[in-house]
Amino acid sequence: MKYNIFAFAIPFFLFFIVLEYYIAKRKGLKLYSFSTTIANLNVGVAERLIDSFTAGGFYFFYAYLHKHFAIFDIKPSILLWIALLLATDFIWYWYHRFGHEINLFWGFHVVHHSSEEFNYSAATRITIFQAVVRTLFWSILPVIGFPPHMISILLIVHGVYPFFTHTQLIGKLGILEYIIVTPTHHSVHHASNEVYLDKNYGDMFIIWDKLFGTFAEKTETPVYGLTKQLESKSFLWQHFHFLFEIAYAVSKKQGLLNKLKVIFGSPIAFDPEARSIMEHKILSKYKVRIHSNKFKQYVFIQMGVMLLILFIFLLFEYYINIFLQTIIALTIIATLINCGAILEQRRWVFYIEFVRVAIVSLPFIWYFPQTTISIIAIISLIILSLDFDIVSKIKVSYLRFIYGHLESKLFVKVE
Structure with a gap:
């Protein structure tokens, strides 16, 4: 029989979530709450489900670009695997950074940051919208000439590694703190403290943040979640609330240019009252x-x-x-x-x-x-x-x- 081995990602990640919960409880740390954990897993389940219908499409998209537009004919080798790893992580940095600095992309990425807890269950908060945007960013790779099977393998690596950076049980890792993204670095990224906002975008390597001035050392206790917490466990609202907020803000602007400024503007300049207004209009009272x-x-x-x-x-x-x-x-x-x-x-x-x-x-x-x-x-x-x-x-x-x-x-x- 032919099995889909990616199904085993479910028990694999669940095992580490349960293990982290058990270790935290033994240490007297309250890292998990029932409602937030279920809300986190709900998002992860939806992504895994929808990904089963769309993953093949991403591969064929890369294959099409490689076949028709590849500039170079790249053959796999150790050096080129390393080059591709660095290239994917570099592109990820900018995809991730734009996801925080542009309203439309933040509307897709905000789901990942809505959890007020930082643990392995929060790592599952990935949406299909993020996968689509990431694919568009990475589409430059098959055009350069990297074969789609190499890109797909690196996609898996970028899916597994970041999961293990979402934990508070692992402290600083010595010299590795200067090279790779560690749980300490990523805890800063998930914090809503003003000093930590829009910092540490790297996925596997922290070198990009240090190179482009977005690195922040952990200096104070992080407060996880959004600057204005969502206060809703609704599966649908967690996915679409900021897109509704964007639509509302756009409707209040006159002229195409002003509307586009809202869509592609910065979340920092976004109307903070938009969420309260949309919650009142849409959510049941x-x-x-x-x-x-x-x-x-x-x-x-x-x-x-x-x-x-x-x-x-x-x-x-x-x-x-x-x-x-x-x-x-x-x-x-x-x-x-x-x-x-x-x-x-x-x-x-x-x-x-x-x-x-x-x-x-x-x-x-x-x-x-x-x-x-x-x-x-x-x-x-x-x-x-x-x-x-x-x-x-x-x-x-x-x-x-x-x-x-x-x-x-x-x-x-x-x-």
């Missing part, structure tokens, strides 16, 4: 009033099942047709939205369950149309015959199942 952590059990079970399904899906993806791949992907995305909504005790999470059930039902309707439709019709008739208000009762029962005891006043408005 109501949460379920609860005094229980029961919801954590449901989220934890969903996350465990979803990771297992994702692993199996990736491992056997060559044997799963596109229809079932789509169903699995939509189910996982619905689950990610579901978990984010539950973390915020949103009442509309009830309707996400209907969406998820509908998605899971599609294969049965496709392969067993008459039987499945008959069963759905019978269940619908039973529900309608029992009580026209049955949906409201099911909703309350569902919310009690997730959140435990509910106060008599079920919902509270978020100020």
